[in-house]
Amino acid sequence: MSEQIFTTVGTRPIRHDGVDKVTGRANYGADLSLPGMLYGVVVRSPHAHARIRSIDTSAALAVPGVKAIITGQDVPLVDVKLGMGEGAMDLKDMSDNLLARTKALYHGHAVAAVAATSLAAARAAAKLVCVDYELLEPVLSVDRALEPGAPILHDDLVTQARPPIEATGPTNIAGRLELQRGDLAAGFAAADIVVERVFRTPTSHQGYIEPHACVARVNEDGRINIWTSTQGPFLVRDATAAMLGLDAANIKVTPSEIGGGFGGKIPVYLEPLAVVLARQTQRPVKMVMTRDEVFRASGPTSATKIRVKLGAKKDGSIVAASASLYYEAGAYRGSPSGAGAMCMFAPYNIPNFHIDAYDVVVNKPKVAAYRAPGSPMAALAIESAIDEIATTLGLDPVEIRLTNAVTEGNLAPYGPPYGPIGFRAVLERVKASDHWQTPVAPGVGRGLACGFWFNAGMSSSATVMLGSDGSAAVITGNPDIGGTRAAQAMMVAEELGIPVERVRPSVADTDTAGFTEITAGSRVCYATGMAVIEASRDVREQLRGRAAKIWGVTVDETRWEHGRVVPVTPSDARTPLTVPEIAAKLAKTGGPIIGRASVNPPMAGPSFAAHICDIQVDRETGVSKVVRYTAVQDAGKAVHPSYVEGQMQGGASQGIGWALNEEYIYSAAGVMENAGFLDYRMPVASDLPMIDALIVEVPHPGHPYGVRGVGEVPIVPPLGAVANAMSHATGLRFTELPLSPPRVLARLQQGT
């Protein structure tokens, strides 16, 4: 791809939605209230594993103001999948998760929902819903889940067990993926050094600031309106329709602003309940989770156990690798173990490897996607093992990775050969960075780790409207999580040669935007951006037609050049026309102009990242402090560098929190004991240094500007980077997260 010249792309304009957001004017999920609205509250299981014998709602129904109570009996369980192939979403599980039918599978599992005229009445009634439970032993770890004789969560879960787990009846294994290449035994036989370790990561949560919230209204003619904080308004529409047996064409979903999602606002928890309650009561119903409910009943990411074995030559070249990944799915199948397996060795060209990955159900909330789902835990394992080999062999951590780094033409462990990728460029940038070139301070440990993410494609749509004043509006259907309004406006500005301030980006509802998949998979700037660019080019083509009309020539006699239409044959009578000049004559030349495009591109260009972490440990308390941190990443092309940097800084911050402190602490009964931000310890600004973000740009040839996704890969390296830094700071190898003060202190006191 030849170097492109950009005018707007690569600059840093103020985001169009910025003022609304910083002044509190933007409306989030809980901000809407409608006349006559009821408040919906979910009744949740106080047991982690229990059979539901019966539910008595009579006392609750007697509470003044209560208008409806629903249980699993009110919503038939549907056995359908949404979407096709691997990415299909199992709505049967989602529906049973919505409202437990026969068993409560985790502490916090919804068993009923109440709608009342006030939140207080709804809460009072919820407490009076009497559920007769038969208690069962909870399964709280993959180890216990796989033990012979362990309680089985789903009696019908039989087909997925395969060797080495032998089973004739049902198991807790919901899925298994195996990847291999070459001759593993020969590879290890050829190795000069072999490292084998088992790593564990805890259940941790995305920690978005805004809890799940929605309002549903059912009109007398069956038309339904849902306002909700979601990453996917079209998914909410289609999943709600499928789960309730409704026609999606009768449902309009309006996405609110979204106060974070990170994958956790893809599943549907409240909307169908609100719709059923609204339908029963013929009044709008609002449902808002508390923070406690978000922790207990929305999807965290998997706790994992990962065994990795790595064999290398003395020069650091890896000759063999094997790994077994056990990822907790929570109560229903669907952990990101497969993605973890595919990502784990993706940065390295390893001739002989074997991976098996297990999706294991346990009595915890069903996991949800969390930023590069599955990859950070796998990276922790491989990056720690490489670090250990480098340390043992006395090799530079960057050099050993450069020795093994994949490059264009190498096969990805999951199959296809890589196209142009930026992993080597990222490692070279690390080497050249001020951070890497600055000697490690005394008492500080420095860790390096890398990471990989696929980035997604999928369907997206955009429309671009040109005004007669030469300004433009762009409409998409992706809730703006990471600054995508600004990025999309910039693409329109770039294509039309107009100032970005004169482009108005809007996120529209499902009746107004063209069909667009979820805001996830680092796909919005890539795939939706591609639709925006194509829609803008559709405008450009029409502008050529208008210029041709103005000049009295054919369209073929015009061409687009640097934001203007110019005649193919220069002429005094035909001076080049800018967009505002043509726009001013729209009415006279055939009316307004709308550009539109829809795309469904393949998977986006993969991105690689490398993070450097300097950490200091207080040996008396085990408290650690990140003192310097640098994130390097291949963005392909950074449309708005500030927001790419923001993604890198945000991903690093989340990963650091996950590495150092975040974890669900469970009681033996399976009750989360720290379901609040005071006890679930996320890093705040004062906990972290400024995170330096260094963008590398190796264009992705599948995108007009070379864009890769940027939102996810920055959370992949931090777990390994922090663990490696901690190892160098203490001389001890850490394999279990979080590296919280008690755990670090215990290891320091233990001395090994």
Place this chain on the structure above:
Amino acid sequence: MSEQIFTTVGTRPIRHDGVDKVTGRANYGADLSLPGMLYGVVVRSPHAHARIRSIDTSAALAVPGVKAIITGQDVPLVDVKLGMGEGAMDLKDMSDNLLARTKALYHGHAVAAVAATSLAAARAAAKLVCVDYELLEPVLSVDRALEPGAPILHDDLVTQARPPIEATGPTNIAGRLELQRGDLAAGFAAADIVVERVFRTPTSHQGYIEPHACVARVNEDGRINIWTSTQGPFLVRDATAAMLGLDAANIKVTPSEIGGGFGGKIPVYLEPLAVVLARQTQRPVKMVMTRDEVFRASGPTSATKIRVKLGAKKDGSIVAASASLYYEAGAYRGSPSGAGAMCMFAPYNIPNFHIDAYDVVVNKPKVAAYRAPGSPMAALAIESAIDEIATTLGLDPVEIRLTNAVTEGNLAPYGPPYGPIGFRAVLERVKASDHWQTPVAPGVGRGLACGFWFNAGMSSSATVMLGSDGSAAVITGNPDIGGTRAAQAMMVAEELGIPVERVRPSVADTDTAGFTEITAGSRVCYATGMAVIEASRDVREQLRGRAAKIWGVTVDETRWEHGRVVPVTPSDARTPLTVPEIAAKLAKTGGPIIGRASVNPPMAGPSFAAHICDIQVDRETGVSKVVRYTAVQDAGKAVHPSYVEGQMQGGASQGIGWALNEEYIYSAAGVMENAGFLDYRMPVASDLPMIDALIVEVPHPGHPYGVRGVGEVPIVPPLGAVANAMSHATGLRFTELPLSPPRVLARLQQGT
């Protein structure tokens, strides 16, 4: 145009917005409230004509809760026009009408505006705004306005006076239009009968149920949101921007549902005031007119004085016609006198004619458009004169009109030759109607009158989104006044071969819809409908591409047929694909589909109407009662016949009200004395019989389905039909409206 076969067009589905509207769920202009919102109130002139010496706001500013007061000094008067050519809107006048700068030109003219934390505080403060006025004599009729020595409203109004009005200095004549054909003197000389009459119609109001209302918010970054009840959100945006010197690209206008407009919600009265108050206070500002304000300060239609002279042969053929039209413009130029002049003789093929039409300013509110602006008053004059000739000559009222009726190829009085038109078909339908064939009951008078309207084209846009479930959404920018959501959904359904219930029509804001001119001129179903049809066809073309991909053939090997894509060459391997079948494979074949189109068609096909009115008069009280009424009209093609009938019934009802009772009653000081629905007497359902609506369909070749506009022409015949019926009921010729009981009684008592 060959007869088209329609599937959905011509049926009568339930309107998509029906339930929302009948259950009170639809949101109108005054329904929005925002946190921290202020209430804006306008201070209005208590004098019909006065120079503003000074305004003292100090006492008003001291009222607790008052946050801002603005006067004309706060908004510089801009001298710009919006749009081009004849249709350009004079924003200087609109701006001075918004807030009087140097003179109050009518009773109710805005002179200041107050924003306060409560409506009560704002109203209290408004009363304390002290304006020092120098009183001037008000000019309250065209007669007085044209008298030598009459007070002059605008000192700079000099250029528009032409013979026969001789003037060297400024006059009250704001415009004059002259139309002529043939040799008028020779024509009259050849006539066997000549009738000459002077007709007068009063100031009357559109009487929409919903008063003007808006909310404006100005963000810290200068971006502005306006929610308003308007016929033209893009016009509100562009006019507000132009009047306040702002960039229209920074203004987003969201149209509310609209409780009637009829042309009266085209001008901008409140929005710029709300924006200025919101900008000064940095809080949202809501402004809602009272009914009193709607009458006194929003645009009614012109009071008129029309002299007509008609010469005919004994067989009823009209050989000469002349007319002078004097239309009150209200305080600023811009009466529909020109349109009246162009429409007046439009139904008849008159070899010799002369018309001059005068736009005359008087001290009344600036007139606004009112349904077929200018045409009803002109029709009253010509239709009364024809009726008088028919009566005198003993000719049938239908036959005399058939004798003179224009047909394809005849020149319109305003220039071009008619294309295919339906006037003769309408008259034949009248003849064949049960009403016309039923003998007139004793004591009843029957009147016939006809009418003409151009119907408008202008710019419109539409986008159509196809869902993977085969449903579709259609977005336009026209507030739905007459059922246009349903009509647009029907067009999409027709084009895609899907049920209309599976099409979701939306009216979007100015950032989301493509540029679209106002909902007016009977243009929405025609012009915006054309955009909807073209956008649907854009979807169809893309569906052909998808089918080609599914079949592995080129697009040329597919064609569209009856809602399906079929292979050009039939094949067992390629069975025809319906829209839902292709839609289900959208993701696999390239992503979603959006269709888009923008159009700027020329003037739509003209429409003609003829109404039959049977009236009964109580000779003791002068009270009249319409006992039977039939409206016949050429719709071109009725997309949703119920809504075409509704337009015909609504137009007839408004016209009957105008003919019988509606009028502004002014005091000598120029104060309207009946500014409320109790005293301004509009007909209610119990006042009228069921109005029979007979649709004639002579397709307009300029539209894919043959659509003409339908909304305006039904108000054109009623004035004449009622007046003619009254004449036949009483034996007296009535030339002055309204035919209210006191006036009718006086004539009955007078006996001539």
